[in-house]
Amino acid sequence: MRNSVNRPPTPDAVEDQEKEPTLQEIINIKMIESGEKEKLMELLRERLVECGWKDEMKALCRAYIKKKGTNNVTVDDLVHVITPKGRASIPDSIKTELLLRIRAFLASAAL
Amino acid sequence: MYTNPKPCKHLADYKLRHGLSGYNLLQEQIRTTPSGKSSVKNHQTEIPRCCFCNGYQKRLYLCLICSSISCSSHTLLHSQCENGHDIAVDIERSELYCVLCCDQVYDPDFDKIVMLKHLMDLPRSGNGVDVSAGRRSSKRRRLCSALELDLKKTKQLVSMRDLRAKSCYPLGLRGLNNLGSTCFMNSVLQALLHAPPFRNYFLTGQRNHEVCRKRSSDRLCLLCDIYVFFSAVFSGDRTPYSPAQLLYSWWQHSANLASYEQQDAHEFFISVLDGIHENGVKARNTGECHCVAHRVFSGQLRSDVTCMSCGYTSTTYDPFMDISLNLDTGNCPSTDLANKSLKPSDNTYVSTLLGCLDLFTKPEKLGSDQKFFCENCQERQDSVKQMSIKRLPLVLCLHIKRFEHFPVRRMSRKIDRYMQFPFCLDMNPYLSSSVVRNRFGNRMFAFEGDELDTSTEFEIFAVVTHSGTLDSGHYVTYLHLKDQWYKCDDAWITAVEEEVVRASQCYMLFYAQKMLYYKANEDLVCQPVSPRADPFLPIAGCC
Numbered sequence: 001m002r003n004s005v006n007r008p009p010t011p012d013a014v015e016d017q018e019k020e021p022t023l024q025e026i027i028n029i030k031m032i033e034s035g036e037k038e039k040l041m042e043l044l045r046e047r048l049v050e051c052g053w054k055d056e057m058k059a060l061c062r063a064y065i066k067k068k069g070t071n072n073v074t075v076d077d078l079v080h081v082i083t084p085k086g087r088a089s090i091p092d093s094i095k096t097e098l099l100l101r102i103r104a105f106l107a108s109a110a111l
Numbered sequence: 112m113y114t115n116p117k118p119c120k121h122l123a124d125y126k127l128r129h130g131l132s133g134y135n136l137l138q139e140q141i142r143t144t145p146s147g148k149s150s151v152k153n154h155q156t157e158i159p160r161c162c163f164c165n166g167y168q169k170r171l172y173l174c175l176i177c178s179s180i181s182c183s184s185h186t187l188l189h190s191q192c193e194n195g196h197d198i199a200v201d202i203e204r205s206e207l208y209c210v211l212c213c214d215q216v217y218d219p220d221f222d223k224i225v226m227l228k229h230l231m232d233l234p235r236s237g238n239g240v241d242v243s244a245g246r247r248s249s250k251r252r253r254l255c256s257a258l259e260l261d262l263k264k265t266k267q268l269v270s271m272r273d274l275r276a277k278s279c280y281p282l283g284l285r286g287l288n289n290l291g292s293t294c295f296m297n298s299v300l301q302a303l304l305h306a307p308p309f310r311n312y313f314l315t316g317q318r319n320h321e322v323c324r325k326r327s328s329d330r331l332c333l334l335c336d337i338y339v340f341f342s343a344v345f346s347g348d349r350t351p352y353s354p355a356q357l358l359y360s361w362w363q364h365s366a367n368l369a370s371y372e373q374q375d376a377h378e379f380f381i382s383v384l385d386g387i388h389e390n391g392v393k394a395r396n397t398g399e400c401h402c403v404a405h406r407v408f409s410g411q412l413r414s415d416v417t418c419m420s421c422g423y424t425s426t427t428y429d430p431f432m433d434i435s436l437n438l439d440t441g442n443c444p445s446t447d448l449a450n451k452s453l454k455p456s457d458n459t460y461v462s463t464l465l466g467c468l469d470l471f472t473k474p475e476k477l478g479s480d481q482k483f484f485c486e487n488c489q490e491r492q493d494s495v496k497q498m499s500i501k502r503l504p505l506v507l508c509l510h511i512k513r514f515e516h517f518p519v520r521r522m523s524r525k526i527d528r529y530m531q532f533p534f535c536l537d538m539n540p541y542l543s544s545s546v547v548r549n550r551f552g553n554r555m556f557a558f559e560g561d562e563l564d565t566s567t568e569f570e571i572f573a574v575v576t577h578s579g580t581l582d583s584g585h586y587v588t589y590l591h592l593k594d595q596w597y598k599c600d601d602a603w604i605t606a607v608e609e610e611v612v613r614a615s616q617c618y619m620l621f622y623a624q625k626m627l628y629y630k631a632n633e634d635l636v637c638q639p640v641s642p643r644a645d646p647f648l649p650i651a652g653c654c
Contacts, residue, residue, distance in 0.1 A: 028167070032158050042146065052441070074214035076183070079170075 027106065036105050040098060047094045057086055121197040121209050122216045125175070128195075133175035134224045141205055143229040145422030146495075147550045149205035159202055161185055172199035172208055186210045206553065222554040229551065234423040234487035281592045283310070285344045286351035286602035290358060294601055295376040298586035299383070300354060301599040302573035302621045304344055305590055306506045307631035309407045313341040333386040336360040351602035361386060376575055376586050377433075377510045377619060384408060384432050408432045410504035413543040416477070418485035419493045425486070428501055433508035433619075438528055439466035464509070464532040464620065472499050472541050474550075499546035503538055505627060507569055509620040514581060525581045529616060532571070534591070534609075536622050539567040569622035570629070577618040589615065593632050 021029070031037040048054050064081055065073050118126070125133075143149045151173055153159075160167045161182035169182040174189060175198045181189045190197050190210040198216075199208045205225050209216045283304055287297040303309055336357045343352050361379075364386040387404040399405065412431050417424045441460035474497040477483060482491035511530060516523045539545055548554065574589045588599045589612045598607045623631070 025167075029158060038144070042144070074212065075208075076213045079183075 051091055116217045119209050119212045119216050121211050125198045134221050138224050138228045141228045145419055149225050151202045171202045173202050174199050219555045222556050226556045283345045284604055286604050288351045288353040289601040292373045294586040295374045295379050297601055298575045298588040299376050299380045301588040305572055307623050307627040308505050312403045313338050333360050333390045407506050408504050411502040413499045413501040415497045416483050417495045421487050423485050423487035433510050435510040435512055436467040436471055437512050438462050439470045462530040468541050472546050499543040500541050501543045505624055507622045523581055532617055534571045536569040537567055568625040570625050571622050573621035574617050575619040576615040
């Protein structure tokens with residue numbers, strides 16, 4: 001009997017590395033599957049509307065459109081312009097609240 | 112109003128080649144949350160990922176032709192790989208995207224399919240949206256009847272033009288004597304005197320007081336007294352008038368408010384309209400009331416209560432004669448003191464009328480003690496309530512709630528906060544059609560009640576202001592006639608600059624439909640030369 005017959009298949013080393021999920025991905029997947037992510041997104045939307053963040057972003061968009069002209073702006077443009085400002089202006093209280101919720105979820109999902 | 116954006120070249124091409132087939136295939140995968148957000152969720156349990164980079168954190172787009180998913184960085188790559196695959200759907204928002212234009216595009220056919228799926232999925236009865244063929248609203252009829260009020264016999268109004276026109280006041284400006292803390296009444300009466308269809312009703316003889324049955328039997332008739340009042344004010348006589356008969360008549364109607372104490376102007380307003388309604392011709396039990404108060408001031412509010420679990424919406428309609436608004440203060444509940452809030456602190460945030468209207472039509476989460484019994488879930492659930500205006504009146508009265516009551520501490524106080532208000536008001540964003548449409552995101556979809564022929568533009572004609580405290584204060588009305596503002600302070604009438612009005616502390620705002628306002632102003636020609644009064648004498652009087 002040749003040894004080659006019993007030899008296990010050569011592992012595809014490169015493929016394996018790509019498929020190894022990071023912790024972040026695992027958490028994300030778990031959150032989506034359990035529906036928790038959708039709930040948190042709803043909560044986040046609610047809070048951002050309440051504190052006026054959404055109105056602020058709307059105002060920024062309007063100002064940008066006014067500057068460039070309505071026919072010269074695409075949604076992509078707006079997203080690119082608004083995103084850094086949006087991320088920077090999220091109130092700390094909202095960040096804290098969401099982090100606490102995520103932490104609670106992790107604890108309950110025993111990750 | 113809404114004009115649908117034109118499709119881009121690529122969308123048009125796609126439609127030519129594929130028609131609705133892509134949309135229809137997609138329809139099955141669309142899921143809408145109770146809050147109204149539509150997403151594309153296919154049957155796979157795995158999370159959607161970009162086919163190029165495996166990423167899942169950016170915006171993801173589903174190709175309408177081959178259903179492959181690309182993230183925002185790679186949509187162009189997909190379009191380059193596959194010729195003609197230019198149109199995609201934003202998975203999370205169910206919105207069309209053109210890869211080559213790098214922009215969102217709109218197609219009523221697509222939105223219709225999304226909306227139909229959403230409506231199909233909703234619990235059967237009470238979905239908050241009626242897709243029935245919109246009944247041709249009676250709005251047009253009401254506007255026509257308002258114009259009739261306007262056009263009929265307007266020649267009866269004095270037409271003699273005073274050639275010394277520049278310095279004379281328009282018709283219908285007359286001081287009202289204070290009969291003992293009656294500025295609350297005087298201020299509202301000044302506003303009523305110049306509410307276009309209301310004014311015309313009384314001045315064009317539609318109120319035929321000679322044949323009034325009540326008067327002939329020596330009983331009091333509020334409508335007749337108002338008619339007499341109008342005649343007196345528009346007679347051309349400029350000496351201050353004492354509306355004693357009207358006051359007495361009103362006391363008879365609202366016995367609980369009959370005293371010499373200061374009353375609330377808004378309460379008086381409601382009470383007078385109520386008196387007119389009761390004194391007027393009895394309407395049939397069904398259908399709208401045709402008394403002048405209702406014809407001029409009544410509109411309809413829509414209230415939607417949505418179950419947060421299943422999305423079932425219960426809708427009710429209620430009539431209104433005016434809308435009471437809470438002041439918007441820019442406070443956000445979730446920010447604590449230590450945290451830097453986005454909006455400046457209370458000291459610098461300026462309340463505006465539009466802000467108050469936004470607040471009025473904002474979805475409001477009902478507290479856990481107000482759980483709504485959901486017909487679909489058959490149990491009490493957390494729910495969200497949202498108000499909107501189903502039908503606008505000819506004259507819109509907006510009442511700013513400036514008196515705050517604390518039942519626990521058994522005290523009340525007045526809110527002196529300044530509120531900015533516009534002279535031209537477009538009520539479109541607060542209509543039910545707009546509010547309900549917004550609930551479903553950025554869709555082009557005709558909802559029942561989308562009244563394309565409705566005018567939503569209003570012009571201000573009167574502002575009732577209050578100064579002082581709850582117990583001792585004073586009401587003053589500013590009237591906007593023929594592009595000039597007049598201050599009506601009991602018996603004293605003076606012309607004032609616009610800035611004065613803008614800076615005043617408004618309590619009740621009166622807006623008329625733009626068309627009616629401008630027509631009414633055309634009729635206000637200068638007064639005739641009265642044998643008794645010199646037209647140039649500034650209106651003054653002793654109180």
